[in-house]
Amino acid sequence: MRDDTERTPGPGRARRADAERTVRAILAAAERVLSQEPGATMERIAAEAGVARTTVHRRFATREDLVSSLTVLAAQQLEAAVLAGRPESAPPLVALHEVTANVLRIKRTWSFAMGVHSEHPEVMRVHTDTRARCVALFRRARDAGAVRSDVDPDWASRVYYGLIQAAAEDLAEEPTPAELDAAAARVVDTLFTGVGAGGGTPHRSG
Numbered sequence: 001m002r003d004d005t006e007r008t009p010g011p012g013r014a015r016r017a018d019a020e021r022t023v024r025a026i027l028a029a030a031e032r033v034l035s036q037e038p039g040a041t042m043e044r045i046a047a048e049a050g051v052a053r054t055t056v057h058r059r060f061a062t063r064e065d066l067v068s069s070l071t072v073l074a075a076q077q078l079e080a081a082v083l084a085g086r087p088e089s090a091p092p093l094v095a096l097h098e099v100t101a102n103v104l105r106i107k108r109t110w111s112f113a114m115g116v117h118s119e120h121p122e123v124m125r126v127h128t129d130t131r132a133r134c135v136a137l138f139r140r141a142r143d144a145g146a147v148r149s150d151v152d153p154d155w156a157s158r159v160y161y162g163l164i165q166a167a168a169e170d171l172a173e174e175p176t177p178a179e180l181d182a183a184a185a186r187v188v189d190t191l192f193t194g195v196g197a198g199g200g201t202p203h204r205s206g
Contacts, residue, residue, distance in 0.1 A: 073113070074110035075122060078126060081099075082103065084102055085100075134160065167186060168183075
């Protein structure tokens with residue numbers, strides 16, 4: 001006799017799945033609303049999510065709890081985007097381009113949450129791990145000869161972060177894949193070739 005226990009979700013599992021979908025819908029609605037109206041109420045967020053205000057309050061006791069959960073979700077999306085670029089295994093410049101495009105997408109999709117300073121342990125872990133992966137990627141690029149041997153990978157990663165932020169600010173709210181690819185290429189090109197007309201260091205006068 002065939003045992004379908006593992007194939008047929010039980011009532012408890014189905015309820016958990018429904019609850020998770022509801023939470024994700026609320027958080028996605030919160031991002032949409034708060035990115036346009038940072039002071040929006042829980043009631044406004046509930047309306048955007050298509051649920052009752054009481055449903056939002058059952059999942060999040062306060063507005064602060066909701067925003068905290070939103071920052072955690074955004075951080076986890078950021079980590080997944082970085083890992084999808086294969087920073088530890090793809091050729092360094094290929095990985096850098098892919099990671100850049102992926103991160104730009106997350107920064108636009110979760111613009112409100114990414115702009116919130118959070119000390120939530122999970123958010124802090126993600127940002128610490130992401131910075132470490134970025135530094136390691138620039139170290140790989142240096143070892144592969146794509147970056148000068150005298151370049152500090154930590155300094156390069158900080159410059160890179162600044163370029164990504166500037167590029168994200170120039171993107172449309174919902175950039176197309178082609179726009180993300182072009183923005184990523186611009187970041188990488190600026191990082192590796194700069195904006196000067198020549199390859200040398202300009203001389204100071206006087």
